[in-house]
Amino acid sequence: MDKRKEFILKALSDSDEEIRKVAAQALEKLELRGRLDFLEKNIKTGSKLEKLRSIYAIGGLRGKRIVEILTGALKDPVEDVRATALRMLSDVWDERVLPYLVESLKDPSPVVRRVAIDGIGNFRDHRLLKPLLQMLKDPDPGVVERAIEIIGRIGDRRCENAMLYFMVKGNNRMKVLAIKALGEMDGER
Numbered sequence: 001m002d003k004r005k006e007f008i009l010k011a012l013s014d015s016d017e018e019i020r021k022v023a024a025q026a027l028e029k030l031e032l033r034g035r036l037d038f039l040e041k042n043i044k045t046g047s048k049l050e051k052l053r054s055i056y057a058i059g060g061l062r063g064k065r066i067v068e069i070l071t072g073a074l075k076d077p078v079e080d081v082r083a084t085a086l087r088m089l090s091d092v093w094d095e096r097v098l099p100y101l102v103e104s105l106k107d108p109s110p111v112v113r114r115v116a117i118d119g120i121g122n123f124r125d126h127r128l129l130k131p132l133l134q135m136l137k138d139p140d141p142g143v144v145e146r147a148i149e150i151i152g153r154i155g156d157r158r159c160e161n162a163m164l165y166f167m168v169k170g171n172n173r174m175k176v177l178a179i180k181a182l183g184e185m186d187g188e189r
Contacts (some may be wrong), residue, residue: 032061039069055072071097090115144174148177
């Protein structure tokens with residue numbers, strides 16, 4: 001990392017403003033990586049606020065260790081910590097996080113389930129339809145609405161009957177989302 005840091009520090013003196021700006025951002029990320037042990041400890045044992053700040057701090061970083069730290073936070077007893085960790089994991093856009101997103105659909109908190117569905121929506125993977133369809137039975141209307149929206153984004157016609165059901169039986173938001181989904185669906189079965 002010292003070699004990277006050396007080159008980035010030199011870039012801070014570049015005559016081009018954009019290069020200086022990007023170098024400052026890169027240096028900030030390098031410094032965060034240098035503090036990962038401290039941030040990980042905060043996430044495991046800190047107060048709620050320390051946990052949240054630390055999760056947000058590493059949220060812009062990528063890599064196996066970041067995924068491990070964030071997935072560890074999914075076991076936290078505090079709903080906000082789990083939801084925030086899940087939100088940061090969702091932004092990783094790495095298929096390694098999919099099992100954690102799907103598993104979080106079973107979380108007792110509707111807030112966490114909503115965040116999990118939103119994260120799944122980043123992938124548009126037809127294999128995710130089965131767990132999304134299960135979420136249409138969730139007691140929380142917000143969870144159902146998000147599931148309808150993501151199913152619509154995937155656009156798989158195999159979900160047509162479910163969308164027709166919510167178009168007729170759902171609340172107004174569900175009806176709107178179901179109608180949109182029906183318009184997005186492909187024409188093949």
